[in-house]
Amino acid sequence: MSAVLQNLVNQPYKHGFVTEIESDVAPKGLNEDTIRMISAKKNEPEWLLEFRLKAYQQWLTMEEPQWPNVKYPKIDFQAISYYSAPKPRKKLGSMDEVDPELLRTFEKLGVPMHERAALAGVAVDVIFDSVSVATTYKQKLAEVGIIFGSISEAVHTHPDLVKQYLGTVVPVGDNYYATLNSAVFTDGSFCFIPKGVKCPMDLSTYFRINTEASGQFERTLIIAEEGASVSYLEGCTAPRFDTNQLHAAVVELVALDNADIKYSTVQNWYAGDENGIGGIFNFVTKRGLAKGINSRISWTQVETGSAITWKYPSCVLQGDNSVGEFYSVAVTNNHQQADTGTKMIHIGKNTRSTIVSKGISAGHSNNSYRGLVRIAPTAAGARNYSQCDSMLIGDQCSASTFPYIQVRNNSAIVEHEASTSKIGEDQLFYFAQRGIGNEEAVSMIINGFCKDVFQQLPMEFAVEATKLLGFKLEGSVG
Amino acid sequence: MIYQNSKPLLEVRGLRATVNGIEILKGIDLTVRSGEVHAIMGTNGSGKSTFAKVLAGHSAYEVTGGTVMFEGKNLFELAPEERARAGVFLAFQYPIEIPGVANNQFLRLTYNTVQAQRGKDELDPLEFDDFVREKMKMLEMSPDFLDRSVNAGFSGGEKKRNEILQMALLEPRLAILDETDSGLDIDALRIVANGVNQLATKDNAIILVTHYQRLLNYIVPDYVHVMESGRIIKTGGKQLALDLETHGYDWVSIEQRAAAGA
Numbered sequence: 058m059s060a061v062l063q064n065l066v067n068q069p070y071k072h073g074f075v076t077e078i079e080s081d082v083a084p085k086g087l088n089e090d091t092i093r094m095i096s097a098k099k100n101e102p103e104w105l106l107e108f109r110l111k112a113y114q115q116w117l118t119m120e121e122p123q124w125p126n127v128k129y130p131k132i133d134f135q136a137i138s139y140y141s142a143p144k145p146r147k148k149l150g151s152m153d154e155v156d157p158e159l160l161r162t163f164e165k166l167g168v169p170m171h172e173r174a175a176l177a178g179v180a181v182d183v184i185f186d187s188v189s190v191a192t193t194y195k196q197k198l199a200e201v202g203i204i205f206g207s208i209s210e211a212v213h214t215h216p217d218l219v220k221q222y223l224g225t226v227v228p229v230g231d232n233y234y235a236t237l238n239s240a241v242f243t244d245g246s247f248c249f250i251p252k253g254v255k256c257p258m259d260l261s262t263y264f265r266i267n268t269e270a271s272g273q274f275e276r277t278l279i280i281a282e283e284g285a286s287v288s289y290l291e292g293c294t295a296p297r298f299d300t301n302q303l304h305a306a307v308v309e310l311v312a313l314d315n316a317d318i319k320y321s322t323v324q325n326w327y328a329g330d331e332n333g334i335g336g337i338f339n340f341v342t343k344r345g346l347a348k349g350i351n352s353r354i355s356w357t358q359v360e361t362g363s364a365i366t367w368k369y370p371s372c373v374l375q376g377d378n379s380v381g382e383f384y385s386v387a388v389t390n391n392h393q394q395a396d397t398g399t400k401m402i403h404i405g406k407n408t409r410s411t412i413v414s415k416g417i418s419a420g421h422s423n424n425s426y427r428g429l430v431r432i433a434p435t436a437a438g439a440r441n442y443s444q445c446d447s448m449l450i451g452d453q454c455s456a457s458t459f460p461y462i463q464v465r466n467n468s469a470i471v472e473h474e475a476s477t478s479k480i481g482e483d484q485l486f487y488f489a490q491r492g493i494g495n496e497e498a499v500s501m502i503i504n505g506f507c508k509d510v511f512q513q514l515p516m517e518f519a520v521e522a523t524k525l526l527g528f529k530l531e532g533s534v535g
Numbered sequence: 536m537i538y539q540n541s542k543p544l545l546e547v548r549g550l551r552a553t554v555n556g557i558e559i560l561k562g563i564d565l566t567v568r569s570g571e572v573h574a575i576m577g578t579n580g581s582g583k584s585t586f587a588k589v590l591a592g593h594s595a596y597e598v599t600g601g602t603v604m605f606e607g608k609n610l611f612e613l614a615p616e617e618r619a620r621a622g623v624f625l626a627f628q629y630p631i632e633i634p635g636v637a638n639n640q641f642l643r644l645t646y647n648t649v650q651a652q653r654g655k656d657e658l659d660p661l662e663f664d665d666f667v668r669e670k671m672k673m674l675e676m677s678p679d680f681l682d683r684s685v686n687a688g689f690s691g692g693e694k695k696r697n698e699i700l701q702m703a704l705l706e707p708r709l710a711i712l713d714e715t716d717s718g719l720d721i722d723a724l725r726i727v728a729n730g731v732n733q734l735a736t737k738d739n740a741i742i743l744v745t746h747y748q749r750l751l752n753y754i755v756p757d758y759v760h761v762m763e764s765g766r767i768i769k770t771g772g773k774q775l776a777l778d779l780e781t782h783g784y785d786w787v788s789i790e791q792r793a794a795a796g797a
């Protein structure tokens with residue numbers, strides 16, 4: 058390996074601290090009683106307990122998928138605690154009642170809450186370990202009929218809506234991790250934008266895993282009724298532990314006629330150390346149903362963290378003329394493994410989808426794109442454009458692309474482009490010869506490479522993502 | 536042009552360098568003073584590009600002997616980017632493509648980096664745009680090249696012009712042009728040579744690496760050096776280039792061997 062490209066080191070993870078806070082942690086292990094306990098703690102209605110138990114029974118019959126291009130030791134699902142909540146769990150009336158230690162945590166993480174949320178003009182729902190601890194701007198949103206808050210709360214305040222949509226996009230038995238989530242999910246965000254309402258601000262959820270050996274299983278449900286639109290942001294971090302934590306979330310989006318949902322994620326879970334010890338196992342099922350005509354679902358993700366990422370935000374394009382988009386930057390360094398991509402399922406006529414995936418691998422990492430484009434016989438005039446680019450930094454890492462294309466309608470047009478490039482020593486030398494040092498050169502090359510995706514992010518998020526990438530790859534060239 | 540009492544800009548003494556353990560440069564001596572134009576000629580593989588890259592600090596080459604002083608300072612104590620900021624410029628024989636990085640952004644970053652080093656004002660994107668378009672006119676380059684990725688999909692000649700454009704922006708103290716003439720048609724050669732001539736002042740110096748006399752009709756060298764097997768085996772005035780054109784490189788080698796034998 059060349060001298061310039063040597064010295065692959067990860068910068069210390071900034072969010073690796075643990076908050077000293079008293080938590081109510083359930084004993085490790087999973088059985089029907091655990092599920093009944095979770096449901097009871099949350100004082101859930103009977104139908105939800107049944108939903109969970111049905112999922113659990115199904116999960117028992119399922120196997121962990123072997124097809125992803127990732128390697129990890131077998132997960133002991135009995136060694137995980139399925140419930141952890143910061144104490145005391147009294148009902149919070151306002152942000153001022155939130156444990157100050159928690160607030161400090163989110164301040165450290167740069168999560169806008171309080172006045173900072175006001176300044177940023179973002180409504181934030183904060184999920185700490187298993188429960189939602191705070192939601193800002195609730196009142197203001199309620200005035201235009203938007204419901205935004207934790208899903209466990211929505212179960213009580215809007216049971217019919219939750220019951221109507223929960224599990225309709227990601228069914229109970231969808232896949233191993235999603236089914237586990239259906240059985241044990243503890244909290245998550247719920248968001249409902251009524252007919253004709255354009256959400257006046259970005260909505261944001263911030264996830265934090267704090268307790269070692271606890272799993273985080275959040276469940277997010279976003280519904281945009283006819284003509285509604287919303288832009289939703291999700292951020293996540295976790296402390297640094299030498300053990301792996303499991304994160305198995307499910308996100309369901311439903312867009313009715315002419316509705317528009319834009320979902321952006323900057324994922325920065327702890328990735329493990331430079332030797333691959335510790336880090337989050339991120340097994341996430343995200344799916345949007347573009348149910349109505351002319352509806353649109355757009356996923357943008359910047360994936361930088363986690364020891365293992367297994368994630369395929371997908372769109373089911375059911376409504377005629379509906380649009381699905383997937384813009385992704387996935388960065389892996391050190392011993393990280395990512396198997397990520399999307400599924401675009403075209404069912405309605407003249408449905409269109411765009412996939413832009415940028416994978417960046419450094420260190421000893423392994424970065425795979427896996428994407429499915431399926432054109433159903435009903436999807437006359439469907440179009441898909443996919444572009445999958447990989448970039449390698451150094452020569453110890455790898456990148457793979459697994460495109461699956463299934464076309465069952467002759468009038469469809471499907472285009473796929475792929476490329477692999479490498480930040481080479483000679484490119485860095487060219488920059489250096491013009492006075493530009495390696496760090497700046499890499500950042501310029503990477504930003505150029507990710508431009509098409511970053512453009513899709515809301516402004517503040519784009520800035521954060523750019524910084525995060527620079528930070529992530531800092532020192533990856535010497 | 537040779538000026539009386541001008542200061543040495545570059546002093547190379549006994550320079551040796553290896554790549555992958557193979558010695559390529561085997562003791563080079565060369566002094567370049569402000570205001571001068573030097574031509575280094577020689578057959579393919581004689582070590583011309585290696586010499587240029589060693590001066591610029593390419594990490595693939597290991598310096599195994601000798602010294603290089605630049606403006607009285609040890610050049611080897613500077614990282615490649617520091618050498619560039621100090622005024623060493625290399626127009627590459629094969630400029631590399633950098634897909635995804637817009638040429639205008641790249642040019643502005645390099646310009647501002649060098650300006651900052653010199654304690655001069657940096658330009659914002661709009662100011663820079665005006666500035667760079669002027670420079671491009673001199674090289675008869677279309678402004679379209681600003682929006683494209685650095686060198687990506689440029690023809691050989693376009694890449695060479697983009698190199699000279701950078702030289703025009705950075706105003707280096709020492710410019711090493713590695714076969715800037717190859718790949719240029721006769722019109723382009725004239726335009727590029729014109730540009731280079733306009734940039735030559737009494738305070739800077741130029742080293743032209745070429746194996747054709749052709750370029751030297753346009754940029755007239757004060758000294759011509761012949762390189763062979765990693766050494767400068769003969770130095771002369773501009774007439775030497777013409778003699779080489781007539782007699783070929785063998786002629787110098789034979790003459791040298793004869794002299795060595797005598």
Ligand SMILES: Nc1ncnc2c1ncn2[C@@H]1O[C@H](COP(=O)(O)OP(=O)(O)O)[C@@H](O)[C@H]1O
Binds near residue numbers: 554559577578586595
């Ligand atoms: N990176 C390298 N690895 C191996 N050999 C090299 C490398 N760079 C140059 N060389 C060898 O060094 C010699 C001089 O090359 P070069 O300096 O490019 O010559 P010139 O520019 O005079 O044509 C050639 O024999 C070439 O093959």
Ligand SMILES: [Mg+2]
Binds near residue numbers: 583584628713714
């Ligand atoms: Mg050469």
